[in-house]
Amino acid sequence: xxxxxxxxxxxxxxxxxxxxxxxxxxxxxxxxxxxxxxxxxxxxxxxxxxxxxxxxxxxxxxxxxxxxxxxxxxxxxxxxxxxxxxxxxxxxxxxxxxxxxxxxxxxxxxxxxxxxxxxxxxxxxxxxxxxxxxxxxxxxxxxxxxxxxxxxxxxxxxxxxxxxxxxxxxxxxxxxxxxxxxxxxxxxxxxxxxxxxxxxxxxxxxxxxxxxxxxxxxxxxxxxxxxxxxxxxxxxxxxxxxxxxxxxxxxxxxxxxxxxxxxxxxxxxxxxxxxxxxxxxxxxxxxxxxxxxxxxxxxxxxxxxxxxxxxxxxxxxxxxxxxxxxxxxxxxxxxxxxxxxxxxx
Numbered sequence: 418x419x420x421x422x423x424x425x426x427x428x429x430x431x432x433x434x435x436x437x438x439x440x441x442x443x444x445x446x447x448x449x450x451x452x453x454x455x456x457x458x459x460x461x462x463x464x465x466x467x468x469x470x471x472x473x474x475x476x477x478x479x480x481x482x483x484x485x486x487x488x489x490x491x492x493x494x495x496x497x498x499x500x501x502x503x504x505x506x507x508x509x510x511x512x513x514x515x516x517x518x519x520x521x522x523x524x525x526x527x528x529x530x531x532x533x534x535x536x537x538x539x540x541x542x543x544x545x546x547x548x549x550x551x552x553x554x555x556x557x558x559x560x561x562x563x564x565x566x567x568x569x570x571x572x573x574x575x576x577x578x579x580x581x582x583x584x585x586x587x588x589x590x591x592x593x594x595x596x597x598x599x600x601x602x603x604x605x606x607x608x609x610x611x612x613x614x615x616x617x618x619x620x621x622x623x624x625x626x627x628x629x630x631x632x633x634x635x636x637x638x639x640x641x642x643x644x645x646x647x648x649x650x651x652x653x654x655x656x657x658x659x660x661x662x663x664x665x666x667x668x669x670x671x672x673x674x675x676x677x678x679x680x681x682x683x684x685x686x687x688x689x690x691x692x693x694x695x696x697x698x699x700x701x702x703x704x705x706x707x708x709x710x711x712x713x714x715x716x717x718x719x720x721x722x723x724x725x726x727x728x729x730x731x732x733x734x735x736x737x738x739x740x741x742x743x744x745x746x747x748x749x750x751x752x753x754x755x756x757x758x759x760x761x762x
Contacts, residue, residue, distance in 0.1 A: 423463060425518055425549045427471055430454050432503040441493040444469065517549045570635040577640050578619055582607045585647040591639035592632060600638050605630065606648040611664055618664045622648055631664050663716025671710040675732040678705050682727040706731065718743070
């Protein structure tokens, strides 16, 4: 169970009591000691039951506390090994530990919202909680891994770009598109960093233009601060990607997309929908027909193609034509490849 904010402090107080060689503590003494500091810190007290639960939990992983058996028979609590103590605050100064606790409380509302918080936010919160409780994090054998491309270029600029987004700092970027061998300087107002399909993108307003540009970080060669007045976005960035898959936002209205999915693949679409507005139109034993609003862009087409023959575009006609053209050209390439292989025999 994750520790709450009271336990973070209670464990430290109990640790001092258990290792105090000048005084013996019964349960009532532990309650008095904890509540004295709880009142100073949080202006409230905790129940005897809470302290009893703490003492019991500390005897299990990850702390494995062992008490002096002879003293315990007399209802006194002291470590069996007088050199043992919980690793609470031993690697951090008091001010550092206080900062960690404050950070935990700052992140708690986000982490407690299970519906909207991300796995990364949950993991960071749990790690900070453990540090605040005096535990350690084994970075050599992590308990969770996230998708990350260590070979992705441009990530050295990530922190600076993130700071510029947060601080509303205009910048000049040295940008080299795939289609050019030259790096050009672009003056931009950074609004958002977004990850999609394992790559990071900077969303920024290009000076002299009204539209928002999308710049892959692996194409950004340099970043320099630019002394200019920051131009606030004219649109709500939280809604910018509504009805859009990926990072390519076209200045076009969303289309009414209708897809027919094979019954065997539909569970994947149900648990990972194309859109939060996705709904079932009809279904039978062989297929499901679904609909949702979405702008047509390269990312949507690529996602639909990944389903192969388990998916058919019903509407709109424009998207049907795009998919048909892709399928035709793929078929032609494989037909040519088959002929080439036959001629080599």
